[in-house]
Structure formats: C-alpha cells, structure tokens
Amino acid sequence: MNDGVLCNDIHSKLNLTRVARILVPGSTGEVVALVRDAVATGWAVSICGARHAMGGQQFGEGTLLLDCSKLIGIGPVDRERGLVEIGAGVKWLELVEALHAQQPGAGPVWSIRQKQTGADGLTLGGSLAANAHGRGLQMRPMIDDVEAFTLVNSSGEILRCNRSQNAGLFRLAIGGYGCFGIITSICLRLAPRLKLQRLVEITTLDELMPKLDRRIGEGCLYGDFQFSIDENSPDFLHRGVLSSYRPVDSDHPMHDTRKELGKSEWERLIHLAHHDRARVFEEYSSYYLDTHGELYWSDSHQLSVYIDDYHCRLDHESCADVAASEMISELYVPRDRLVDFMSAAAKLLRGCGVPVIYGTVRLIRRDPESFLAWAREDFACVIFNLHTEHNEAGITRSAAAFLALIDEALVLGGSFFLTYHRWARRAQIEQAYPQFAEFLRLKEIHDPGRLFQSEWWRHHRNLFAET
Ligand SMILES: Cc1cc2nc3c(=O)[nH]c(=O)nc-3n(C[C@H](O)[C@H](O)[C@H](O)COP(=O)(O)OP(=O)(O)OC[C@H]3O[C@@H](n4cnc5c(N)ncnc54)[C@H](O)[C@@H]3O)c2cc1C
Secondary structure (H helix, E strand, O other), X not given: OOOOEEEOOOOOOOOOEEEOEEEOOOOHHHHHHXXXXXXXXXXXXXXXXXXXXXXXXXXXXOOEEEEHHHOOOEOOOEOOOOEEXXXXXXXXXHHHHHHHXXXXXXXXXXXXXXOOOOOOOOEHHHHHHHOOOOOEOOOOOHHHHEEEEXXXXXXXXXXXXEOOOOHHHHHHHOOXXXXXXXXXXXXXXXXXXXXEEEEEEEEEHHHHHHHHHHHHHOOOOXXXXXXXXXXXXXXXXXXXXXXXXXXXXOOOOOOOOOOOOOXXXXXXXXXXHHHOHHXXXXXXXXXXXXXXXXXXXXXXXXXXXXXXXXXXXHHHHOOOOOXXXXXXXXXXXXXXXXXXXXXXXXXXHHHOOOOEEEEEEEEEOOOOOXXXXXOOOOEEEEEEEEEEEOOHHHHHHHHHHHHHHHHHHHHOOOEEOOOOOOOOOHHHHHHHOOOHHHHHHHHHHHOOOOOEOOHHHHHHHHHOOOO
C-alpha cells in the first residue's frame, strides 16, 4: 500500500500534510504530460515551489504534489528592454547570480527590482502566486515587475498570459495561490543595478511617516523600520531603526570591509530575541548605526541570511518541552493611521502573552492590477513574527493575537496578507477582500474539474460554502 509522503512548510512547520506522491517536472512539456495524466486518472494536483507559504497553499491532503523546483531555466537578458525569461522554480539568489554572470562587462547590469526580505530560497513561481513584495519605498507588489508568464491550465493547455493576452488569467494567477494552474516560466522586468548608500537613524513611530516621506523626496528607493520588540519597555513597537537606501554615483568606491552580519551573529540575535528582548534591540540597532553611510548594490542588499531549522536548535538548546516556531503575519493600514494601529497593537500584544520575535514596518503602493489585490491603496505594512508553541494552547494564543490584529487593521481601513495562515474569519476576509467570493467562483470557471486543490483553497471553499 502506498502511504503517501508527509510534507510541511519550511518556516512555521505547522502544515503537516500527507500528499499521495511528489512529481518533479523539469520542463513545461513534462508539466503538460503530468496534468493530462492527472486529469485522465482523476487525481487532484497541488503545486509547490520552495514551501515557505504558511497557510497550506502549497499542499493538499491526498493530492499529487507538483513540485516546481526543477523548472530552472534562465534565458538571456534582453538588455534593450530590461527583461529576462526564467523558470518558475528559480530562486532569488540563483537569479541574481545568473544575471551577474551574464553581464560581466561594462555598462549597466540589469538585475532584480525587488524580492522578499528575510529569505532568499523562495521560488519565482511561489513569489508570483503570493504577489509578494520587498522593501521598496515606492513600489507596487510583484505583479508590477512581471511582463508575462506561461501557465499550464487545468486542461493541460499552455497559455501565455500578459496584459493583453489571457489578461484575466494574468490578474488571477498572480496572487492566486496556485488555484488557476501551474506557472512554468516568467518574463520578469528588471532594473539597472544601482549603488545605494544606507542611511540609518533611530527614530520613533510618530516621526516615521514624515521621515519616510522626506527620504522618498531625497530619492531613497528602499527602506524599512525595525521596531523594538521588548514588551516591558515603553519603546515596544514604538522606537526603531530606520534604514533607507539612496542612490549614489556609480564611481563611488565600494569597500570590501563592509560590516555584514554572518550566520553566527544572526544565530546570536535570534537567541537574544527569544531570551533578552531589551538587549537584542540595542545590539541590532548598534550594528545598523555602525553601517550608516555604507554602500550596497540595489539587488544584493535585498538578499538575507535565513538559517534553516533555526528553531529546532533553539528548542534543543533551551530544553523546550514543546517545539515552537515563529508565525508571521502582515497587516496593512492607511499610512496616516499607522500610529493608531501600532499603539493598539502594542496594547494587545502586551496583554496576550505571545512574544514578538521580530517586526518591521515597510511601505507599499496600490496594486491596481491583480484580482485578489492586498495592496488596495498606498498602505504602511506591519510585519510581526510571533513565537508560537506547537501545542493547542500555543497555536490558539497566536491565532487569537493575529485575529485581533486583523480586527485592529480593518477598523482603520486596512487589510492583511493571505500567505501566512488561514486563521482569518470569513467576515474579516470579506472586509479585506470584498472580491473573495468572486475569486472562488472564477476558480470554478477556470478549473471546473477542481484539478488544482490545496488545503488553503479547500478551507476557503468550505468557509464560503453558502455563497
Ligand atoms: C521567512 C519568510 C519571509 C518572507 N518574507 C516575505 C516578504 O518579505 N514579502 C512577501 O511578500 N512575502 C514574504 N514571505 C511570504 C512568501 O513570499 C510566500 O509565502 C511565497 O509564496 C513563498 O514562495 P515559495 O517558493 O516558498 O512557494 P510555496 O510556499 O511552495 O508556494 C506558495 C504558493 O505558490 C504556489 N506556487 C508555487 N509555485 C507555483 C507555480 N510554479 N505555479 C503556480 N503556483 C505556484 C503554491 O501553490 C502556493 O499557493 C515570506 C515567507 C517566509 C517564510
């Protein structure tokens, strides 16, 4: 008897799912053959990239799991138009390295505009399916960086999707969490790689938006505010490190001696974030202040260290009775309501007994294109990583905290990201995403045989069953 294969997501490890089999196609042609075979034999298919989503979007119990990680071709850079065609299984670091290797000579190097922070091992396909974003100060979500993509639909047809061809699917599949088919290849819009100077200051939340506006006015392209996580301090969610990145002339010399945090320093900071949250902020901010004025490349400064299984080591070192991990959530609020949101969040998080391990504020510009757009307007984005013990009480505590944070964001006209969990109540989803029922209806139209199924889709189909 075939018992299937147990899968889990990489970061939270809270999505244990048994799939029937894992299939790893290496080309669009192989994807087509697998889809046609699944249709003929009556299997449902789930789709994964690098397995970092935390709401069960990439796995379906009892499905064939189509793992896209071997769709890894990278075409030549079109230096006239700043475009490159890449396989959906390519990860960000591989892409940046390949772009550099292709353009060794003089002249501008075309490279990525934005990627997620905090992890590099995410695939381009997974990033599109979540319509991800980075720390650009004036950027829209990733849909804005996509010229076109190739999708294998539920009939096994190969469709090229862009803003004029299969435009409906273009809008649905970006941010559509794998519900509409398998993206096999993406034509990504690039930008000339720039030298940037990092500007660092310690500031407080009430000054943040005016300061960010000023930095944008001065030409800064990227930035974020990493706030204090010490719940016993008046600085909690209030004082933080504002880093912004301003372009400088290309002839500015880059120093090889730039101070970078290595793996062991990150491990120490993660340890402190769990055991001494006052000290971690002091150490972290002093590292950042030390790098004020340093130069970085616009692409590689977005890369980051991610330590696989760091929480297993932490649990082991602290002889924890219960395994744990960080659950992430991202809340969006109108920028002029950020201070109100953060003071409500501080009150709520101080009272709920769930430690914040890391948090940051970034900016996003409105996304007028994707169907399930999370950036309904120019929002401030607030990311919380909450320490979550893997037992019923721990998961209930984190879920309750995130639900309460969603309520606070919604009251202020905000929203939340769908990629990190599937805890939100139906009313919360409907308020943040009034088009959600229509999204589910369009999925049925494009995939009438329900070929593409995940735990995330099944959950929402049930949640919205009576519509
Ligand atoms: C530590 C960490 C940091 C993060 N930081 C950010 C951030 O800064 N900004 C941000 O926006 N997000 C961030 N995320 C969320 C992340 O961008 C998404 O969860 C993303 O979808 C993960 O990509 P993946 O390759 O791991 O995809 P998976 O988790 O494997 O899959 C995610 C979704 O994509 C679909 N999918 C994957 N490949 C394909 C394909 N080829 N065709 C169709 N559908 C596909 C899956 O079906 C699933 O619905 C972060 C997540 C973690 C864990």
